Amino acid sequence: MEDTQRPEYDVVVIGGSIAGAATALQLLRGSRGCGCGMGDGCGCAELDKPLRVLVIERQVEFGRRVGESTVELSTYMLTRILGLTRHLNENHIVKQGFRYWFTNPDARDMGKSTEMGGRYLTRVGSFQVDRAELDKEVLRRVEALGGEIWKPANVRSLTLEEGGTQTLTVKVGDEERTVTSRWVVDASGRQAMIARQRGEVEPIKGHPSAAVWARWKNTLDFDSPDTIARFPELGKGMFGTRHTATNHIMGDGWWAWVIPLKNGHTSVGVTWDQRIFKWPRTQGSTLAEQLRSVLETHPVGRALLEDAELIESDVHVRRNLPYQCKTAAGDGFLLVGDAAGFVDPFYSMGLDFLSMTSTSGVDMILTERRGDCIKAKLARHNDMVGKSIPRWFEAIFRDKYFYMGDFELMRIAFLVDIGLYYLGIVRPPYKNGKMAIKDGMFYAKAAKPFYLYMRFVNHRLAALGAERRKRGTFGRRNAGQRMLVPGFAFDSSIVKATARAMIYLLKLELSEGWRCWRPKRGADGSIVLRDKDKPDEMKTPTSLQTAG
Structure with missing residues (x-):
């Protein structure tokens, strides 16, 4: 030329x-x-x-x-x-991994909520x-x-x-x-x-999710002496920091992220599956008020926002993610x-x-x-x-919102998802250099077994979640439990985590999994929930009020 x-x-x-x-x-x-x-x-x-x-x-x-x-x-x-x-x-802030908080009617406050996350500081870095x-x-x-x-x-x-x-x-x-x-x-x-x-x-069929988020001032400090004094259960057996983790507030069909930022603000957002959670659209309420009302249904959300101040110009909504x-x-x-x-x-x-x-x-x-x-x-x-x-x-998200609000099921997903993510996705570039990133998400031949196993586990957990809803046992251990793991690294910790998850899953399969080996699935491949097995407040999703 x-x-x-x-x-x-x-x-x-x-x-x-x-x-x-x-x-x-x-x-x-x-x-x-x-x-x-x-x-x-x-x-x-x-x-x-x-x-x-x-x-x-x-x-x-x-x-x-x-x-x-x-x-x-x-x-x-x-x-x-x-x-x-x-x-x-x-x-920015050095991140201390993921942390999850579950609830049910027996979890009267944050200290009684079931907690899942790391016991120590993380070993492979990430940031907020x-x-x-x-x-x-x-x-x-x-x-x-x-x-x-x-x-x-x-x-x-x-x-x-x-x-x-x-x-x-x-x-x-x-x-x-x-x-x-x-x-x-x-x-x-x-x-x-x-x-x-x-x-x-x-669009990706079978995953109709949406999100609303905002940023706040003066949210709860998860590690402060006042917090530990108020909820003494949090002071036992945990030797890292909770506040700089991405804390997840786990609801039924929804979850919320809590991400601290360097200037003292906190990003808080709710993501939900529109098939099983109805966004509260109270007459005359603002989007921020609706967001707060969802978060305050959970004891950790109530504690988080007790003294919080909303940044009024920083409220957003996104549909069909x-x-x-x-x-x-x-x-x-x-x-x-x-x-x-x-x-x-x-x-x-x-x-x-x-x-x-x-x-x-x-x-x-x-x-x-x-x-x-x-x-x-x-x-x-x-x-x-x-x-x-x-x-x-x-491997990770099909029908995940059907079970992510149940601690017993989500702990299996957490151990498998993070453990095999480390082994199949993160370890290759750290070991072989940056061009290993080109292998994508479970695209490399060596990573395909991890994908197949994760897909199997995710599909089984979704079926178990649907069965638990049918039998009225969903979230039965969402109060008073504390699962603190040593952490993940490129060593035997991955094998131990996935083996632990396999034992948990095997026990559930023997005790209740036999009831749901062939769950009913729709045309898009997703499990079909009966209306009576959905949360009481769930109806056909309404349109969202727009921000501002």
Whole structure:
């Protein structure tokens, strides 16, 4: 191609938050040689000329957003690939894993609620992040490496040409510009600009979830002397910290996240399955009041918000959470993070999916920029993303809300899900380097047995949950129990956790599982609950009141 016909940019990234900025940063570093010591296999061999990268961001300043809790795989990307360790330690909170709180009518207060989580501090790092600060820092590093930033700017139109030049019309302030590029990276989040333009956004059937969230001041300090004095049960046998964990308040058909932020605010949100939980839409109440009313049905929620003050301008709602995009990449475009799909916020794995789509996509773009054929890598990338989301859903989330409010069932899921996540998803990059992230969610051949076992366990727990509802024993041990585990690491702790879960499951199968080996399933593959087995207040879901 003649220089006069050469696109103005090698890559244009739509969206400057963590998905777009992380991808741009990897591209810029990769085109200069990243110094990772893995040679050509890492996709970062230095190019003849550094890539010309443009990032288009619609906001002048980043606001807060969900995705505030990282887990072990995304932490690997943030620290060992993007080099953000110092920034994370200085500006965010070191996370102390997951913690879960269950209740039933016998749990009169927080001290009587059943608790599940770590006994000690975590051994493999993760963080609670203020997304506005994190997004700003990564984008700053993109600019420092020579990336060009346009903001506030909006893409008005996009014309894709397979294997050719991509053309975008962009409004920058009051000016409209036309720009050309060899590649376009869609990091627009749920807007999913490219997939929607191509008509390829597909809802994930069998998981009609929704979420409402807000941020608060002066919420409960889980570790304060006052809290321990008030609930003395919490002072026994626990040697880590509860407050900086992601605390989960577990309801029937819903759960809430509690995520502390560096400035003293706390992010609190409820996610629910619309088949089995009815959002309270009281006449004249605000969305924030409705959120509070749900949280206060749980003793931990009542304690959490007892002295809390709502940040009035920071209340949000989102419906129909899960979706998948049919094509994750073409010869000239790439979808990363939420622009490629999303399943559920439980377990905080959204940034993991960003890590997978971004790392694989960056390798593909750098390969093409070196002049090599990308046909095989493009096919593999689409196959990886196309299989990762359904496997992620089936192994972890199908009908999970049917049983997640029952401690006896959820403890099995917790041990299996986290243990095999460590073994099949997190361990490979820590052991073999960053390109293992390209193997996606249970996509690698070695990870498939973990997927099959997790899917089996999840399906059995959902069937047991439905049976317990029928027999009136759901949540029978949600009061007065405390399961504190030593933690997870890349050692025998994984085997011990999964073996412990297997024993729990075997006991349940022998005592009650024989009643539900063939649960009734609907056309979408999900278990069908009888109306009389649902929570008393559950009816056909109503439409939500919008925020603001």
